[in-house]
Amino acid sequence: MTALTSSTPSLSALKSIFGYDSFRDGQQTVIDQIIAGKDVLVLMPTGGGKSLCYQLPATLLDGLTLVISPLISLMQDQVEQVTELGVKAAFLNSSQSSETQQEIIEAIQNRTLDLLYVSPEKALQYSFRSLLASNKVALIAIDEAHCVSHWGHDFRADYRGLHQLKQHYPKVPMIALTATADTSTQSDIVQQLGLDEPYIYKGSFDRPNIHYRVLQKYKPFEQVAKYVAQQDSSGIIYCNSRAKVDDIADKLKKRGIRSAAYHAGMDNDERAWVQRQFLTDSIQVVVATVAFGMGINKSNVRYVVHHDVPRSIENYYQETGRAGRDGLPSEALLLFDEKDAARVKQWIEQGENNERLAVCLQKFEAMEAFGDALTCRRMVLLNYFSEFANKSCGNCDICLDPPTLFDGLETAQKVLSCIFRLGQCAPTQYVIDIIRGKKHQRLNPEHVELTTHGIGKDKPDAYWHSIINQLIHKGIIRVDLEAHAALRLTEAARPVLKGEDAIQLALPRLDVKSTKAAETKEYDKALFARMKHLRKAIADEHNVPPFVIFSDATLIDMVQKLPMSKRDMLSVSGVGETKLERYGAAFLTLIEEYAAS
Structure with missing residues (x-):
């Protein structure tokens, strides 16, 4: 984290608008590069703070920040969130009413917007570029930038034309952002968008939580x-x-x-x-x-x-x-x-x-x-x-809970022998039914008489599913999808059946209980629940999602710090001046009442 150690404009905006005392790793360097007019490619994990890398500069730069986003719902969510912070933002698309579109067009012409979100198709329309001529484009942000790459996991043809934006605005810095891109995809993003000797920030892909x-x-x-x-x-x-x-x-x-x-x-x-x-x-x-x-x-x-x-x-x-x-x-x-x-x-x-x-x-x-x-x-x-x-x-x-390995030769032989005696024409569940010794109408009466019928009745179905999967992964069994997913033996099965090869298997994991990461440090769950209830009521009144008011992390920090004044409230992570003005009093009242009860 980058500590708040100076009064630079970006650090001041981080606290006063977004409510944070410090930048996450990489954010300040990326923002500094943008302010200096450089192109940037950002690789950060989901939840790593990518959007702040263009939202904060949008509040400092002279002109409009244009954000290219692939989905209307994503645009709407982000606009709601930054609007709650006091940032002037909008999204423009053809699904909006003509009145709404006209209001946004007038805002563009009057230069009253900091952020404008559009789809790649909209960004490339001649009529839209003509509209932008009435404004000054200060920054172009390409969200989900992996969509431009033919080698990416979510290639979208409509992203391919976005290099035209760089040609049309050659002196405007461009930031491309993605959470997932291997080396070949990164190179393709730079080439396809026409980024000019970009600063590349590659954050850790780790999500420790x-x-x-x-x-x-x-x-x-x-x-x-x-x-x-x-x-x-x-x-x-x-x-x-x-x-x-x-x-x-x-x-x-x-x-x-x-x-x-x-x-x-x-x-x-x-x-x-x-x-x-x-x-x-x-x-x-x-x-x-x-x-x-x-x-x-x-x-x-x-x-x-x-x-x-x-x-x-x-x-x-x-x-x-x-x-x-x-x-x-x-x-x-x-x-x-x-x-x-x-x-x-x-x-x-x-x-x-x-x-x-x-x-x-x-x-x-x-x-x-x-x-x-x-x-x-x-x-x-x-x-x-x-x-x-x-x-x-x-x-x-x-x-x-490290896997427990065991000598799996006898267990594997039971499975392989059963598959062989069934003529290598039965799917997984049928094989398991025979091993478990089941008797029902779907089973061929001749198969019920096999010596392998019931040889594994002491273990549950899930156990044998896991064993079969491990044998498939080891290349000893294969699944024939052309024959109704029948299990077939490979050449590697022969030495196992003969006892010539040793084989180690992992004891199957059959439990489905949730084993979440360790909880965050202790906090008052009752007060947290009351804060969530208040947040939901305020969100419903303003017709926005609850986390747009304050995130769960902000509420937990509030519970732990128990602010008793507006000044105290500003020390809570995620509380900036706009949110303090809008919602601070309600939460301070709740804390005061809770403390008195």
């Missing part, structure tokens, strides 16, 4: 439902298909969990309603396809669950990054299954052109390695982004 955890995927809905039932805060569940999203959201609702589906098959009004309900804490859980994450700027998401394995580490990192943006302890849970992995590989092979196929497969193999890791998951994640950690994190499932 997020606890990473992987569970063997067995009965996924029951696993998800049990996990969510243990939570008392907001979360996101990601799935790979719309049908799965709808199904899980409906089932959760039937269990009394405030949940909603979100995917591209819904119309704009439905999606906007779900986002608003989630932002205002009216909905606890959103079950979504991956499109949802980029459009959400909610700081107090406490957990992200991946029902299905993502296609890349970049996707996983971006999606799990929705959790804990306020810096408080949060959790990322992945349900992992080798059969799912085989299916994703098949989708990649069928859906990608030859130019991208090898890269996409390489990215997915890195994701598989994360799911299968027997060493610190954070180290695996950071190493992928060329950030080499030299010690374990102490805040992932592997570090907190």
